[in-house]
Amino acid sequence: xxxxxxxxxxxxxxxxxxxxxxxxxxxxxxxxxxxxxxxxxxxxxxxxxxxxxxxxxxxxxxxxxxxxxxxxxxxxxxxxxxxxxxxxxxxxxxxxxxxxxxxxxxxxxxxxxxx
Amino acid sequence: xxxxxxxxxxxxxxxxxxxxxxxxxxxxxxxxxxxxxxxxxxxxxxxxxxxxxxxxxxxxxxxxxxxxxxxxxxxxxxxxxxxxxxxxxxxxxxxxxxxxxxxxxxxxxxxxxxx
Numbered sequence: 735x736x737x738x739x740x741x742x743x744x745x746x747x748x749x750x751x752x753x754x755x756x757x758x759x760x761x762x763x764x765x766x767x768x769x770x771x772x773x774x775x776x777x778x779x780x781x782x783x784x785x786x787x788x789x790x791x792x793x794x795x796x797x798x799x800x801x802x803x804x805x806x807x808x809x810x811x812x813x814x815x816x817x818x819x820x821x822x823x824x825x826x827x828x829x830x831x832x833x834x835x836x837x838x839x840x841x842x843x844x845x846x847x848x849x
Numbered sequence: 850x851x852x853x854x855x856x857x858x859x860x861x862x863x864x865x866x867x868x869x870x871x872x873x874x875x876x877x878x879x880x881x882x883x884x885x886x887x888x889x890x891x892x893x894x895x896x897x898x899x900x901x902x903x904x905x906x907x908x909x910x911x912x913x914x915x916x917x918x919x920x921x922x923x924x925x926x927x928x929x930x931x932x933x934x935x936x937x938x939x940x941x942x943x944x945x946x947x948x949x950x951x952x953x954x955x956x957x958x959x960x961x962x963x964x
Contacts (some may be wrong), residue, residue, distance in 0.1 A: 738917075740892075776937075777888075777955060824893070824918055825892075836941050837895055840893045842890075843891065843892045
């Protein structure tokens, strides 16, 4: 089982609040990702990182921001939550290196509801 | 047309049946093919991955890739109620530098194994 953790698992919050979703991994992986997943829909990549001090936007436009100050930690922040942000957020990490497949290991997810 | 197409189901079969789950894709650059299993309210877990064409077997699971048809399959033999989950296919292309980077996911097929 992959050693990647997300907190909180569930969060219900009011509109306009600032929230941070935590993600940590103990596998020493350089590459980390944040995905958004709605019921019955595919995973959408919103942010990723190649390593410390690296952050990139993914395919899905997002109002969230990320930081990568430590290898093991990749938090996602929403400055002002809105009902449209209600979704499941999945964090993943990968031991990808050049020439190898990008096999990603996922955390359990945070289910966010914005009222 | 989406790059990866996967029938969302639900697919309901009796216990002990052979299950066939499939994805089609349009990007001929895809070289790595993966299958993830996702239980309700959990993150996806990697089941298997294959490189290029051919078959790969792991216990009751067999992954098959037909690059000429741009079609991949996951077969589950002697299906069990514990196999009930959503199965997502994912694939990636080789970068020009030789490494694979990033995954494109299907929507997932919801599988139900009836006891």
